[in-house]
Amino acid sequence: MSVSVEKVEKNVVALEVTVEAEKFVVAVNQAAKSLAKKVNVPGFRKGKAPRRMVELHLGKEALYDEALDHLIGPAYSEAVVESGIEPVDRPEVDLVQIEEGKNLIFKAKVIVKPEVELGDYKGLQIEQDAASVSEEQVLEELKSKQQQHARLVTLEVGKVENDDTVTIDFEGFTDGVAFIGGKAESYELVIGSGTFIPGFEEGLIGAEVGQDLDVNVTFPDEYHSTELAGKAAVFKTSIKKIQRKELSPLDDEFAKDVSEFETLDELKTDLRNKLMKTVESQVKADHLKAVITKVVDNASVEIPEVMFTERVKLMVEDLNRNLTQQGMTLEQYYQFTNSNEQVMLERLRPQAAESVKTELVLEAIGKAEGIEVTEDEVNEEIQKLSERYKQDAKTLKQALMARGELGFYIQSLTSDKTVNFLVEQNA
Structure with missing residues (x-):
């Protein structure tokens, strides 16, 4: 099999795939055998009619159609791998040549993942805010606890x-x-x-x-x-x-009643420490978001419409799953929020656009910097997952592989590693 790639327009390529004549003949013969089992050919038991009689009964086009159903899919998949393209939609297939004794030739026009033009993504010097907790915040937490135990x-x-x-x-x-x-x-x-x-x-x-x-x-x-x-x-x-x-007075007795501490000062210290951890986590998250936002804004990419559509569809599916867990249907949600499917799709589109662009930019940076996850890193993360869900790590990994999810998992880990790289480079 041979493949040639032609760039038709931006983000669209056409693969011209040539399948050897011998493979096409084999596929047509197999198609005849398959069809012989499905139809009644006069004078023959099901599955026993020779190819010539099946062809006379159904026509050559029926044999070709059956053969193409089994041949083009694998040939296209092989061509995608060989050409190195990354399709984001189903291909439009046109037959160029189909005749026994000759090579089968078809063209597959398909939308591919867009190229990203990276802007500055290192040395941006985006500072992280200092984490701090005020006495007012501690007092608010204390009052909240006072309300809870009222x-x-x-x-x-x-x-x-x-x-x-x-x-x-x-x-x-x-x-x-x-x-x-x-x-x-x-x-x-x-x-x-x-x-x-x-x-x-x-x-x-x-x-x-x-x-x-x-x-x-x-x-x-x-x-x-x-x-x-x-x-x-x-x-x-x-x-x-x-x-x-x-409300109970805020004193040592209150501290004893609502916590493991003996004094109000000890309780306040504990609340302050917990608040500080929360604030530090939020400050870190805000800094990470600021870095990614700046890096993504600096990049440019023309994203195919189908990528927005697919992302919105996934977001709606996630929403539907969450609603189902809460005992609510998507239709009820539309009613309660005074919306409908079209309103929801338009509402989710900006978020989908940001999500798709961010993924593309992070992937491009990962490739540019040669960022990859090792087998040990993958196994380490799977071990953490197995402990969280109380499953055997080896069994969990095999399950991910069987469901075809390990690749997505590795992609997610690579993205996380790229994000950490960007934070280090833009501190």
Whole structure:
């Protein structure tokens, strides 16, 4: 087999593939045997008709079509490897010559991975911010812990305030008619949580235990139920119970109650250390992102539309999987977010474009710098994965290979290694 490559236009090439005449004859003969098993040829049992009779019965074109189905795919794959191109879409195949006794010749026009023109990616001197934690941040963490361990006290008298937990009965009406899903009894609601539609929680502030009141609201225009969207409604509500948080004083006793520490100062030191680790991690992540963003911005590449389309499709599939795990369908998500498939595709496109360009640029830098992962590095990472998922490392690697995922895994490790290289070169 021989291959010639012709650049048709930017990011598009045409492979002219020549398959030896002998291989084509073998493929046609095999096609005749295969078809003989599928059709009834008068005078012969299934699978026993000779090629000449199968050809007379079905026509030569049927034999050629069957032969091409089994021949062109492998020949194209071999041509891709031999030519060194990287297709990103299915090829358009045209037959140039098809005749027994002669070489089979076909052309495969295909979109390929674009070439990246790298800009400056070393010596950019992007500084990393210093990590610091203020006393105010520590105090906020302490107050948050204080809120988490607050005790709910039932009020005998008093009025509803923000952050109270109220137990209510309610029923909603539009145009004087109760609507489905608008009724509940002994419902616990935290005022200020934003659980209900705008205006409802605010309408309860100032109400007393045992009080009945009408809360007037208007459903948002983008509300997920089209029957209620934009409509005015009244909720007939009864306040059954008011509970308010009782905060413990921030002292040594509080520290003993909520942690393993004996004093408040020890607790604050622990909170400060944990905050510092979080801040350091965030600062490092921000610096890494800044480096990659600058490097990618400095590069230029004309990305084929099909690469955007495929990336968006993968992103929607990921979203669908995550929603399924949460017990929600994609259609329900569209309804709740007042969107549809087309809106979602347009919304994801900028993120897809950034993702594709970043991958292409990192790959180009990796090749330019000769960055590769070793077998030992791959095995080390697989060992970490096996420990995390409590699987045998050898079995896990074999599973990755069997599913054809090891290559993607190696590509991801190479990308990570390239990112680390860029951070080192642009500190």
